[in-house]
Amino acid sequence: MEPLGRIADKLDAGERLSFDDGVTLFSHPDLYDVGRLANREREKRHGGLTYYNFNLRLEATNVCVASCLFCSFSRLKPGDADSYTMSLEQVFDKLRARAAQPLTEVHVVNGLHPDLPFEYYLDMLRGLKQVRPGIHLKCFTAVEIAFFADLYGRTDEQVLRELKAAGLDSLPGGGAEIFAERVRRKICHDKADADRYLSIHRLAHRLGMRTNVTMLYGHIETIEERVDHMLRTRALQDDTGGLQAFIPLAFHPDNNQMRKLPAPSATETLRVHAVSRLMLDNVPHVKAFWIATGVDVAQISLWYGVDDLDGTVQEEKIYHMAGARTPETLTTADIRRLIRRAGRLPVERDTLYNVVTGPEADAELATA
Numbered sequence: 257m258e259p260l261g262r263i264a265d266k267l268d269a270g271e272r273l274s275f276d277d278g279v280t281l282f283s284h285p286d287l288y289d290v291g292r293l294a295n296r297e298r299e300k301r302h303g304g305l306t307y308y309n310f311n312l313r314l315e316a317t318n319v320c321v322a323s324c325l326f327c328s329f330s331r332l333k334p335g336d337a338d339s340y341t342m343s344l345e346q347v348f349d350k351l352r353a354r355a356a357q358p359l360t361e362v363h364v365v366n367g368l369h370p371d372l373p374f375e376y377y378l379d380m381l382r383g384l385k386q387v388r389p390g391i392h393l394k395c396f397t398a399v400e401i402a403f404f405a406d407l408y409g410r411t412d413e414q415v416l417r418e419l420k421a422a423g424l425d426s427l428p429g430g431g432a433e434i435f436a437e438r439v440r441r442k443i444c445h446d447k448a449d450a451d452r453y454l455s456i457h458r459l460a461h462r463l464g465m466r467t468n469v470t471m472l473y474g475h476i477e478t479i480e481e482r483v484d485h486m487l488r489t490r491a492l493q494d495d496t497g498g499l500q501a502f503i504p505l506a507f508h509p510d511n512n513q514m515r516k517l518p519a520p521s522a523t524e525t526l527r528v529h530a531v532s533r534l535m536l537d538n539v540p541h542v543k544a545f546w547i548a549t550g551v552d553v554a555q556i557s558l559w560y561g562v563d564d565l566d567g568t569v570q571e572e573k574i575y576h577m578a579g580a581r582t583p584e585t586l587t588t589a590d591i592r593r594l595i596r597r598a599g600r601l602p603v604e605r606d607t608l609y610n611v612v613t614g615p616e617a618d619a620e621l622a623t624a
């Protein structure tokens with residue numbers, strides 16, 4: 257039987273896909289067939305529903321001691337040209353300035369700053385909650401958590417507990433890159449390794465927090481390393497059930513040390529999202545981060561396994577410094593329109609996927 261037919265039969269029988277199936281899906285010449293299978297799995301879980309949220313991205317400092325070759329955002333030392341570190345008041349002002357917006361989430365990602373005290377981060381969480389008491393704080397990647405533990409002489413668990421007590425609600429998925437040791441040694445050798453990243457997510461789940469996992473693709477990784485990354489994520493989810501979304505992130509080559517590499521193509525992006533949906537049978541959502549994929553490809557991806565588009569974002573720097581030509585924000589009306597025009601049903605969610613505004617709202621708006 258044709259290999260994709262065998263995979264379709266397995267999916268129909270509710271059987272798990274194997275490592276070899278993952279490689280087959282990446283190698284199969286017909287992208288459309290792979291997409292159709294992924295779409296079936298997407299529709300089994302979510303029908304046409306497509307999620308997004310009303311969020312704000314904050315990057316409080318770009319000072320970073322790590323030397324990830326793909327990064328265009330970090331600056332090594334305080335005082336380097338273009339380096340910045342916001343005061344806490346500046347961080348709070350970013351949120352205060354959005355007082356009129358019905359935001360539900362603030363997503364904070366920072367460089368690994370060698371000189372700030374731990375109180376900076378604790379006070380940041382407390383202060384953000386004071387400015388907006390109901391807001392969900394999705395802050396600090398597992399790589400930042402590991403860095404805090406090493407810098408401030410605490411265990412990973414102590415760091416998570418203290419941050420949680422100060423207001424941390426969940427962890428974003430950044431810092432995962434590609435789990436394979438061969439790749440990490442080359443592109444991000446001096447930050448938390450895959451085992452530590454996964455163990456911090458495991459700990460966060462045990463403490464009652466939800467997290468996401470990302471995968472940076474389109475640089476030096478092999479197909480096998482992508483599948484391995486997905487299977488390690490799936491194994492974590494089998495153990496804890498604490499993951500909400502898997503987010504493939506398209507490599508952007510401008511202004512970093514891997515700038516000679518081409519950016520991944522639209523077809524590669526569609527395939528990676530589709531294979532993610534098929535392999536990660538236990539992760540509820542596959543997210544296309546529209547800032548990274550581009551708005552048009554994000555729209556098409558809604559037929560290739562994707563059911564989530566992140567959100568309004570606003571103030572994104574990491575991708576824009578690496579050459580992204582997407583807008584820095586989309587309004588919720590923009591996002592709903594682009595989902596509708598793709599033939600899908602928009603749902604504004606909060607970070608934990610509770611419905612804020614369902615698909616019926618558009619009809620109400622239209623007749624209001």
Ligand code: V47
Nearest residue numbers: 326327428429430431468470472506507508545578
């Ligand atoms: O870990 C950095 C990536 C990540 C580049 O959890 C790059 O909801 C491409 O993790 N080209 C941070 N990627 C962003 C992130 C994220 C995004 C959206 C949603 C969520 C979530 C998390 O950005 C880093 C790294 O993998 N990155 N530089 C670059 N040049």
